Amino acid sequence: MAATSDETxxxxxxxxxxxxxxxxxxxxxxxxxxxxxxKSKIISGRVDEHLEIIQxxxxxNDENYQDFFDRAKFCQIPIHQMGVPxxxxxxxxxxxxxxIMGALASKLNN
Numbered sequence: 793m794a795a796t797s798d799e800t801x802x803x804x805x806x807x808x809x810x811x812x813x814x815x816x817x818x819x820x821x822x823x824x825x826x827x828x829x830x831k832s833k834i835i836s837g838r839v840d841e842h843l844e845i846i847q848x849x850x851x852x853n854d855e856n857y858q859d860f861f862d863r864a865k866f867c868q869i870p871i872h873q874m875g876v877p878x879x880x881x882x883x884x885x886x887x888x889x890x891x892i893m894g895a896l897a898s899k900l901n902n
Contacts (some may be wrong), residue, residue: 810881815844816899818892819878820861821851827877831890841898850876 810817818834820827830848834840848856864874867885879895881884886895 799894799895809882809895810846811880813844813848814899816882816896817846817859817863818847818849819850819863819876819880821849821854821876824876826889833889833893834896837893839900842900843896845896 814881818830820831822838834845841843848859850856850860860872860876863880864878865883869885869887875887876894877887877889877892881895881899884895
């Protein structure tokens with residue numbers, strides 16, 4: 793897998809694509825208040841009944857962290873701004889509660 797250095801470029805072809813069938817990936821971490829807000833809004837809005845949302849705890853799982861890191865690098869997010877919650881739709885990263893919920897709403901309406 794790609795090294796976690798700032799100089800390593802990540803290209804889309806090297807990313808394992810779990811989103812080919814329209815799924816999205818939500819990266820989150822234990823103890824993250826904003827992550828819990830997103831997860832709660834997904835459940836209360838029944839978003840997960842209409843979209844496949846793959847949830848990956850990213851701070852306590854090395855494989856999930858590398859996956860998160862590679863996608864954040866692909867989206868050109870500076871290392872000092874990388875964090876969860878982050879949503880990946882196969883093309884783009886969305887960060888923060890409002891941006892993530894907006895992206896999910898947009899996917900639901902398409």
